[in-house]
Each structure stands twice: as C-alpha cells, then as structure tokens.
Amino acid sequence: MDSYSLFELNEYVKRVLGLNFPDPIWVRAEISQARDSKGHLYLSLLEKSEQDDAVIAQADAVVWASTLRKLIRLYGKNVHAILQDGMEVQLEVSLQFHERYGFKLIVEDVDTAYAVGKLEQQKQQTLEALAQQKLLDKNGQLPLPPVLQRIAVLSSPQAAGWHDFRQQLLDNPYGFDFFLKLFPISVQGLQVEKEALAQLMRLNARNEKYDCAVIIRGGGARLDLIAFDRLSVCEAIANCTLPIITGIGHEVDETVADRVAHTSVKTPTAAAERILTHNLHFESQLIQWGQQVQHIARQQLEDQRFFLERSRESIRLQSKQLLRNDQAKLEKFSDLLPLYTRGQLQKAQNQLQGIQQQIELLDPQKVLARGYTLTSQDGKIVRSVQDLKEGASIKTIFQDGSVESTVDKKETDE
Amino acid sequence: MSKKNLSYEKAVEELQQILQALQEEEISIDELSGKIKRASELIQWCQEKLRTAEEDLDELFDV
Numbered sequence: 001m002d003s004y005s006l007f008e009l010n011e012y013v014k015r016v017l018g019l020n021f022p023d024p025i026w027v028r029a030e031i032s033q034a035r036d037s038k039g040h041l042y043l044s045l046l047e048k049s050e051q052d053d054a055v056i057a058q059a060d061a062v063v064w065a066s067t068l069r070k071l072i073r074l075y076g077k078n079v080h081a082i083l084q085d086g087m088e089v090q091l092e093v094s095l096q097f098h099e100r101y102g103f104k105l106i107v108e109d110v111d112t113a114y115a116v117g118k119l120e121q122q123k124q125q126t127l128e129a130l131a132q133q134k135l136l137d138k139n140g141q142l143p144l145p146p147v148l149q150r151i152a153v154l155s156s157p158q159a160a161g162w163h164d165f166r167q168q169l170l171d172n173p174y175g176f177d178f179f180l181k182l183f184p185i186s187v188q189g190l191q192v193e194k195e196a197l198a199q200l201m202r203l204n205a206r207n208e209k210y211d212c213a214v215i216i217r218g219g220g221a222r223l224d225l226i227a228f229d230r231l232s233v234c235e236a237i238a239n240c241t242l243p244i245i246t247g248i249g250h251e252v253d254e255t256v257a258d259r260v261a262h263t264s265v266k267t268p269t270a271a272a273e274r275i276l277t278h279n280l281h282f283e284s285q286l287i288q289w290g291q292q293v294q295h296i297a298r299q300q301l302e303d304q305r306f307f308l309e310r311s312r313e314s315i316r317l318q319s320k321q322l323l324r325n326d327q328a329k330l331e332k333f334s335d336l337l338p339l340y341t342r343g344q345l346q347k348a349q350n351q352l353q354g355i356q357q358q359i360e361l362l363d364p365q366k367v368l369a370r371g372y373t374l375t376s377q378d379g380k381i382v383r384s385v386q387d388l389k390e391g392a393s394i395k396t397i398f399q400d401g402s403v404e405s406t407v408d409k410k411e412t413d414e
Numbered sequence: 415m416s417k418k419n420l421s422y423e424k425a426v427e428e429l430q431q432i433l434q435a436l437q438e439e440e441i442s443i444d445e446l447s448g449k450i451k452r453a454s455e456l457i458q459w460c461q462e463k464l465r466t467a468e469e470d471l472d473e474l475f476d477v
Contacts, residue, residue: 146422149467177467286457293453296436
C-alpha cells in the first residue's frame with residue numbers, strides 16, 4: 001500500500017494551496033475572539049448559519065505586529081475597534097498551510113468600510129425596532145427637574161471623561177454643589193453592553209435618589225461606540241425612569257443611544273456644561289421672580305401711598321369747607337345779631353314808652369288837667385256819693401287849687 | 415420625581431402663587447409685607463440649596 005508520511009501529506013497540501021491561492025484574497029467572517037500577544041493579534045474567525053446561528057465554518061488568523069502598525073497608520077483608531085470580539089469583518093488574507101501548525105490566514109488588510117457599513121446596518125435595524133416599540137422619544141419626554149443636583153454617572157473610572165466631568169462640576173464658577181455617584185461600566189469592548197444593562201437596572205431601582213443620569217466617555221473611534229447602537233442597551237436607556245444625558249465623545253456620527261436619550265451632547269465636558277447651564281437658568285429665573293415680586297409690591301405700595309395722600313388732601317379740603325360753612329353761619333349770625341338785639345331793645349323801649357304813657361295817663365295831675373276833680377272829705381278821697389251826707393263839708397281839688405263847699409243835694413245814679 | 419426636587423418644585427410653586435396673587439388680587443398692606451418676606455425666604459433657600467448638595471450616605475457607600 002502506498003502511503004504518505006504526515007509531513008509529505010502536509011507538504012503536498014501546502015503546495016496545492018500555494019498554487020491555487022498565490023495572491024491574498026478577501027474573506028468575510030465574524031471574529032469570535034481577538035487576543036493580543038507580544039504585539040501580534042491572534043483572531044479566531046467563524047461563520048454562523050443565517051438560519052439558526054450554528055457555527056458552520058471556523059479558521060484561525062493572525063495579524064503580525066508589523067501589519068497591525070501599518071493598518072493603524074492607514075486607518076487610524078478604527079482598526080482596534082474593528083478587530084474585536086463579535087465584529088463582522090472583511091479581511092484580505094493570504095492563505096498559509098504549515099506542515100506543523102496547519103491552516104492559518106495571514107491578515108494583510110482590513111475593509112474598514114465594510115465594518116462601518118455593518119455598523120450602519122445594525123444602527124438602522126436598532127432604530128427601526130425602537131421606533132416600532134415607540135421608544136424613540138420615551139426618555140426625551142421625561143420632565144427634567146428644575147435643578148440637576150444629584151447625578152448618577154455611567155462611565156469608566158479610569159476614563160478621562162469621568163474625571164473631566166467631575167472636575168468641571170465640582171469646580172464650577174457659580175458655586176453650585178453636586179452629589180455625584182459613579183456607576184462604573186467599561187466604555188469599549190464587549191463588556192459594555194452587559195455592564196450598561198446591569199447598571200441601568202440598578203439605577204432604576206434607586207431612581208428617587210437622583211435627578212438625572214449621564215453616560216459619558218472620552219473621544220475614540222466611532223467603532224468603539226458600537227455597544228451604544230445595540231438594541232438591548234438602547235431599550236434600557238429608553239425605558240430608564242430617569243432622564244439620561246449622553247456625552248459619549250462621538251465626533252460626527254450619533255449613536256442610537258444618543259437618539260433615545262433625553263439629551264445628547266458631544267463630550268463629557270459638554271454634558272457638564274449643560275447641567276450647569278440648566279441650574280443657572282433656574283437661578284436666574286428665581287432672581288427674575290424676586291424682582292417681579294419686588295416691583296409689583298413697590299407698585300402696590302405706591303398706589304396705597306397715593307391713595308392715602310389723596311384721602312388726606314380730600315379730608316383737608318372737606319374740613320376747610322366745613323369750617324368755612326360754619327364760619328359763614330357765624331358771620332351771618334353776627335350780622336343778624338345787632339339787628340336782632342336792636343329789635344329787642346326797640347321792643348323794650350316801646351314797652352317802656354307804653355308804660356310811661358299809661359303812667360302819664362294815670363297821672364292825677366294830668367287827669368285833673370283834663371277837667372276831672374278830686375273830692376275829699378276830712379282829708380280822705382271820696383269815691384262814692386254814698387259816703388256823703390247832705391250838708392257835709394267837702395273839699396274839691398282842681399288842677400290849680402281847691403274849693404271848700406257844702407253838699408246841698410245828693411243824687412244817686414241807678 | 416424625586417423627593418429632594420419636590421422641595422425646589424414646591425418653592426417654585428409657592429413663588430408662582432405669590433406672584434399671581436400680587437398680580438391679580440388686591441392684597442392689603444399687612445399681607446403684602448408677609449408675602450414679600452416669604453418670597454424672599456423661598457428664593458434664598460433655593461439659592462443656598464443649589465450650593466449645598468446633601469450627601470446621601472447610603473448611596474455613597476453602596477457598591
């Protein structure tokens with residue numbers, strides 16, 4: 001029986017492979033694991049069935065350190081993000097079959113557009129799913145409290161973003177004070193999703209202790225942010241019971257997380273700014289109200305003072321008028337008084353005159369002058385004929401003298 | 415809404431009420447002084463509170 005030695009077989013396979021694949025080719029696969037060792041990047045690639053997610057193909061690949069450096073030079077930070085666990089990639093590889101180490105793909109190049117394209121696809125899918133569930137604006141509709149003072153921060157403790165954010169708030173020029181609590185999460189790699197979900201759940205459980213939450217990380221490759229395009233994370237953000245502000249350092253392109261959050265800003269610094277501005281607005285509103293109250297109160301006071309003045313003036317005028325009226329009455333009275341008293345005097349005088357006249361009339365001398373006489377007997381005045389006897393001596397007094405005579409005859413009137 | 419912010423919100427509500435009362439109703443001079451004082455109190459309280467966040471010890475030490 002003709003048989004190959006193992007080495008001969010492998011060598012043969014190596015030659016066949018080399019002949020059929022002299023040049024690098026592009027291959028699509030998913031990275032199940034990416035491990036860094038001594039600067040070289042070792043990748044486990046696989047392909048899953050579209051129907052049931054079962055693994056249908058597998059291969060190992062390696063990016064030599066020199067190649068890696070070249071790729072980073074060419075494509076920048078995105079390279080790191082692309083060559084990560086879970087990423088679907090398109091790689092240019094040369095096929096290698098080593099007698100000893102078997103089949104391996106040597107990565108020569110990476111299609112960054114493909115990765116970004118896949119990303120975009122995922123993003124669109126996530127957006128659609130969220131729109132269907134009506135979650136796109138849910139967090140956005142939560143009312144922001146008047147003051148953002150107690151803030152939950154989802155970020156990495158080592159991240160520059162967290163320190164910058166914290167510093168800016170604690171050293172703010174307005175003297176505002178804050179209570180900040182870090183809910184640590186990785187901000188890149190595969191752990192982000194799991195950790196973000198866990199922390200958001202914790203946050204919901206204690207939401208009465210905070211006014212809002214922020215998710216922040218420093219700038220990096222857009223592909224670093226893919227966790228924030230994932231449906232599970234975005235659902236959690238949308239359903240969060242606290243309003244969320246994202247400041248995850250994207251330069252141009254928003255993530256889905258930015259879309260579903262209440263407020264999205266570019267950087268952690270901007271997030272701190274936003275919070276400070278919010279509180280400043282509240283304070284200036286307070287001051288404005290204070291001024292309004294003062295203004296209206298002053299106005300009212302002025303109105304009242306004016307009313308008092310007018311009342312005072314009115315009272316003054318009225319009392320002057322009353323006085324004048326009384327004075328006029330008095331004057332009138334004093335004018336009448338002389339007339340009145342004169343009248344009385346006149347009356348009295350007339351009375352006196354009357355009495356005088358009467359007295360004069362009754363004056364015996366005047367009576368005598370009118371022809372009357374007085375008759376007296378023995379010094380007493382005789383009034384009646386009865387008092388006289390015939391032959392009695394009587395004296396008759398005239399106005400200018402008297403006559404003594406004797407009664408001859410007496411006659412009585414009946 | 416959280417308990418602490420209810421106090422900012424309550425303060426705001428009361429301030430609004432005072433403002434409205436001043437604008438609409440006739441307030442006697444005695445009441446006026448009281449309202450102004452209260453408004454001033456509320457504003458001052460808010461401004462101080464803005465600058466003194468209470469430490470939540472439970473939260474601080476909860477890991």
